[in-house]
Amino acid sequence: GESVGLHLPTLSVQEGDNSIINCAYSNSASDYFIWYKQESGKGPQFIIDIRSNMDKRQGQRVTVLLNKTVKHLSLQIAATQPGDSAVYFCAESNDYKLSFGAGTTVTVRA
């Protein structure tokens, strides 16, 4: 499952497939970016972060890619599992605060 290019509010993905969630950020001066996962009834939970001097960072089953030229951020989830069903937010850091994107709801099909 993949949301390509523009941000899409929902993404449906088959269990076991890879997911790609896209995010466009607004401020070219932002120097730090975070992806959060929010499960139903819970608060946002940190997944992975990346600084503006990097273009890729990998975690456990997740990879974040940063393209500063087009102000684009993506989160790739490998071998998506049912527990990955949630709303995913990107956030950019500047002026002492985090500004959150609109969120993408990921639904994993069994």
Next chain:
Amino acid sequence: DTAVSQTPKYLVTQMGNDKSIKCEQNLGHDTMYWYKQDSKKFLKIMFSYNNKELIINETVPNRFSPKSPDKAHLNLHINSLELGDSAVYFCASSQDLRGDGAKNIQYFGAGTRLSVL
């Protein structure tokens, strides 16, 4: 132990009432925040405090007044509640206001769902 805890989890009240939401963090962080999440899941910063000092006030109505008695607590008091205040309110904390990497990561509470009738 819950790192960032807020109470109550649910709050149902009438228009015009005054209510408070409490937040506590046991992470030893210097900075705390309040966010509002609307029905479309959009998260917006309301306030941030660093070592009990107000840093960010995002043009929130005066009816909302945060109070930080110490750096582990940031409470939110709301006067004269309106229908449009219905939302989920999240408290968060980070190690520092501005720092590299991990110091900037914000940890969120489970949220308080406020319903104004």
